[in-house]
Amino acid sequence: MLFAISVGATFLTLGTLAWSQAIYIGAIVFCGWSGLDALNNVFDVDLDGVSDPSRAKYTRNLGKVGLPIAIAFSALSLGLGAVTMIPLVILFIILGIVFGVLYSAPPFRLRQKVYKPLINFTVGAVPVLIVAGFSHVFSVNVMTLVLLIGITTAVNSLWEDLADYASDSASSARTVPIVLGLRKGLLLTSATGYCLIPLMILVGILFQLHLVYYFVLSGLAFFVSCRLYQKRFALFGSHRTDAKKLLEVGDVLARDFVIVAIVQTLSLMFSSFLTMSHFLPF
Numbered sequence: 001m002l003f004a005i006s007v008g009a010t011f012l013t014l015g016t017l018a019w020s021q022a023i024y025i026g027a028i029v030f031c032g033w034s035g036l037d038a039l040n041n042v043f044d045v046d047l048d049g050v051s052d053p054s055r056a057k058y059t060r061n062l063g064k065v066g067l068p069i070a071i072a073f074s075a076l077s078l079g080l081g082a083v084t085m086i087p088l089v090i091l092f093i094i095l096g097i098v099f100g101v102l103y104s105a106p107p108f109r110l111r112q113k114v115y116k117p118l119i120n121f122t123v124g125a126v127p128v129l130i131v132a133g134f135s136h137v138f139s140v141n142v143m144t145l146v147l148l149i150g151i152t153t154a155v156n157s158l159w160e161d162l163a164d165y166a167s168d169s170a171s172s173a174r175t176v177p178i179v180l181g182l183r184k185g186l187l188l189t190s191a192t193g194y195c196l197i198p199l200m201i202l203v204g205i206l207f208q209l210h211l212v213y214y215f216v217l218s219g220l221a222f223f224v225s226c227r228l229y230q231k232r233f234a235l236f237g238s239h240r241t242d243a244k245k246l247l248e249v250g251d252v253l254a255r256d257f258v259i260v261a262i263v264q265t266l267s268l269m270f271s272s273f274l275t276m277s278h279f280l281p282f
Contacts, residue, residue: 001265002127003030005149008269009131012207013142017276025134028080029127032093035073036100036123040111042066043104047167074100081130088133096126112173116161117154124153141206148203152196156261158189163254165247182246186235186253190228193257197221200264204271213271220260227256 003026010022041059059066074097081093099122102108110119128146132138161168161175165182168175177185197217204213228235234249 001262002033002123003027004265004269005029005124006127006131008265008272009128009142009145009149010135011269011272011276012145013131013135013137015276017273021134024080025127025131028077028089028093028130031073031080032077032096032100032126033123035070035075035077036097036104038066038070038073039100040104042070043106043109044111047164047171084134086133089130092126092129092133096122096130099123099126112168112171112175114174114176114179116175117157120157121150121154125150144199144206145203148196148199151199152261152264155189155192155196156257158185158192159254159257162186162189162250165250177250182243182250183235186246186250190224190235190253193224193260194221207272208275209268209271210274212274213267216263216267216271220264224256224260227253 006026006029007022010018010025014021041055045056045059062069078090078093078097081089084090099119103111103116103119110116125146128142128149132142132146158176161177162182162185164175165177165185169178176188180188200217201214203209204217231249231252234245
């Protein structure tokens with residue numbers, strides 16, 4: 001997903017289909033994200049045993065190799081960045097790695113804190129900042145794109161917390177849904193998702209994105225609205241709704257938002273391609 005974001009952001013920032021630059025930056029981001037994801041898997045293996053058993057099993061099978069893999073991917077990302085000889089690119093990669101360590105590794109483990117979304121903001125913002133640093137472009141349009149991708153990733157972390165509610169609760173984590181309660185967490189997460197729509201529209205206008213972008217955005221908003229309507233009794237009905245029912249709703253919405261995030265990301269990349277190539281007339 002971050003690879004697609006990097007490619008689309010490169011097209012939009014440079015205003016042309018710069019495939020070689022886009023793929024190179026995408027490789028930097030992919031390696032960095034892979035390293036940090038591997039690091040998170042290593043330290044989250046016990047929690048994943050509850051929320052995602054197959055993932056936990058895979059991590060345990062790696063054994064002591066897991067941590068070296070995380071370090072190798074991070075080093076490769078930093079090495080690719082160093083080849084550019086652009087100080088800002090190197091700086092943003094280092095910041096991404098630092099925030100990734102703070103997110104996953106003890107004694108920090110910010111992924112179990114209430115301000116986890118703030119850390120996740122950097123996961124989305126850093127790839128676009130790397131593009132900006134590589135291109136030496138820090139316009140209002142680009143900074144708005146940084147804001148959109150960062151906030152989207154932060155909201156995504158709230159949806160992930162819904163799926164991890166049981167394991168986080170058992171480990172005494174202090175994520176937003178646990179602090180607020182599962183019902184309020186569900187409502188807050190749904191509301192923040194809708195709050196992203198105006199910002200997404202603004203990005204589309206600033207970059208004059210293809211109409212496909214707006215069609216996909218409308219379809220995703222409709223899809224989420226239908227799901228919320230389907231689950232309205234659990235979300236907005238009696239406060240006596242049992243925790244098991246709310247957990248089921250949280251799992252469904254978390255899976256839905258993964259689909260929404262992937263489709264929206266691919267839509268941004270594809271729309272940027274169509275905008276720059278003028279492939280379709282409308």
